[in-house]
Amino acid sequence: MALEQLKSDVAEFAAFLEQAKGARVKGVLTTAKAEAEREIVNLEMKARIAAERKAAGSSDAKRYLHELTDYGWDQSAKFVKLFITLNGVQGCSEEDVTVNYTTTSLQLHVRNLQGKDFGLSVNNLLHEIDVEKSYRKIKTDMVAIYLKKAKEGENWDVLTAIQKRLKQKQDTEMSKDSDNPESALVNIMKKMYNDGDSKTKQMIAKAWTESQDKAKFGKETGGGLDSLGDL
Structure with a gap:
């Protein structure tokens, strides 16, 4: 362009x-x-x-x-x-x-x-x-x-303004789910996965995989971590 x-x-x-x-x-x-x-x-x-x-x-x-x-x-x-x-x-x-x-x-x-x-x-x-x-x-x-x-002591929670905007959007979407605990939990887990280090991602992926396995054997029927999709 x-x-x-x-x-x-x-x-x-x-x-x-x-x-x-x-x-x-x-x-x-x-x-x-x-x-x-x-x-x-x-x-x-x-x-x-x-x-x-x-x-x-x-x-x-x-x-x-x-x-x-x-x-x-x-x-x-x-x-x-x-x-x-x-x-x-x-x-x-x-x-x-x-x-x-x-x-x-x-x-x-x-x-x-x-x-x-x-x-x-x-x-x-x-x-x-x-x-x-x-x-x-x-x-x-x-x-x-x-x-x-430029201002010493000022904390940068993210590096760029666009990252700040995206973070605020995520937080807003999570607050909308406060009346739906299950949906809020899924959003929290997604955010933890996206923001976490490799060890955290492994732990969350393991929990999700286990929930998928349980669902296949009829121990769970939808909801919970199995709605995380592919993260």
Whole structure:
């Protein structure tokens, strides 16, 4: 999709958001707007990288850009910290691992790592960051990015505004089921599965499998954990 069309879409989504009243409509529009903004940032990053490659020479221009999506994150009173695993990144020069910051986003670019380029974009950060005091470190098989909180001591329960919106939507849906304990339990189990670590997921999957087995032998007839589906 053309960059100008995406920018037009973002402006239109913003205009609709100002008129929207229902929580569900606002949620859909917010998600769509955030996705369009993410595409804009990615297109701009690719255009900038293409220009840098062209200026650097033909060998750089031939490398394909691999978009990264997986990372871990943590926080302290002063910083939000992102950890991106990249095997062998410690072999890159300082100039080949760059991060561009805005007050609400970051774009990581790793050049010529084993003949490949890598990029990561995180947009719509939950709160603003101090661009001048944010930085990155190259570690063994990892890039660590330190985002300086604009407001020290402010807790980030999620990393981005869109994740916050989705979390609020989940919580709203769960509260609607408060008059139906069985349905509420299923939603809680789903949320625990989606948010849990591998051990938690194994425990929940085991409980679900056992409930399915019991149902097959007539010990249970629907409801309960067997309505979890495939999670």
